Amino acid sequence: MISLSLAAAPTGASAATPCAGADLTPAADNVAQVRSATLCLLNRERTRRGLKRLAESPDLRKSAQGFSQAMVRESFFDHVSPGGSTLLSRVRNATAYLRNVSNYALGENIAWGTGEYATPAETMTAWMQSAGHRHNILNGRFRHVGIGIALGAPVDAQGMPAATYTTDFGFRATR
Numbered sequence: 001m002i003s004l005s006l007a008a009a010p011t012g013a014s015a016a017t018p019c020a021g022a023d024l025t026p027a028a029d030n031v032a033q034v035r036s037a038t039l040c041l042l043n044r045e046r047t048r049r050g051l052k053r054l055a056e057s058p059d060l061r062k063s064a065q066g067f068s069q070a071m072v073r074e075s076f077f078d079h080v081s082p083g084g085s086t087l088l089s090r091v092r093n094a095t096a097y098l099r100n101v102s103n104y105a106l107g108e109n110i111a112w113g114t115g116e117y118a119t120p121a122e123t124m125t126a127w128m129q130s131a132g133h134r135h136n137i138l139n140g141r142f143r144h145v146g147i148g149i150a151l152g153a154p155v156d157a158q159g160m161p162a163a164t165y166t167t168d169f170g171f172r173a174t175r
Contacts, residue, residue: 019044022121026149026163035147037120038165042137042145045128051140057170059095060146063087064108064166066094068150071110072164077154079108087168097144100175107136107169112153114160123165142169 019040021033043053067081067090076082087108091097098104111123127133136142146168153162 019120022124023119025115025118025161026151027161028151031149031151034120034163035149038123038147038149038167039145041120041124042167045124045137049138051138052143054145054169055143057097057144057146059097060091060144060168060170061148062146063090063094063097064146064148064168065150066090066148067110067168068148068164068166071112071154071166072150072152075154077110077112077164079110091168091170097170098172101172102175103171103173105139105141105171107139107142109133109136109167109169110165112155112162112164114153114157114162118161118163136167136169139169141171144170144172146170 019037021030021037022041024030024034024037026034039054039056047053067085070081071077074082080086085093087106091106109127111126112118113122113126116122127137146166148166148168150164151162153164
């Protein structure tokens with residue numbers, strides 16, 4: 001499980017992306033489009049390397065969305081919440097994703113950014129430049145993803161538009 005806050009200068013790499021909405025700063029009226037662009041970018045990285053596309057999981061999305069909102073609301077940035085919840089406990093408590101499974105794997109990436117650094121393209125660029133984040137994105141075992149995007153940052157963003165991302169990755173084999 002890996003975390004990241006965005007602080008790098010824009011790379012301009014997003015200009016070459018075919019994913020609609022990849023350069024949008026998340027706002028109340030475009031979160032669905034930003035989520036779709038994030039999924040597109042994840043799958044673009046995977047398919048370029050011969051990996052299967054990730055399918056959206058409503059259960060993992062519920063876990064990821066709740067965690068992004070909690071980080072903003074409670075002003076923390078970590079994979080373990082101040083109350084002690086972990087990726088595994090959040091997925092087990094909030095969803096049926098792990099019900100009746102014989103084998104599973106989970107992974108999580110988190111990030112937050114302000115202004116132009118809050119776009120899906122900049123978030124993906126930063127994740128791909130980090131070994132741990134890149135490992136989760138390119139883990140061939142993962143088949144599902146839930147993407148949570150909360151408006152705001154886990155710290156004072158000084159009035160800048162901000163977004164906090166969580167991607168929960170999963171694999172499961174049912175009994």
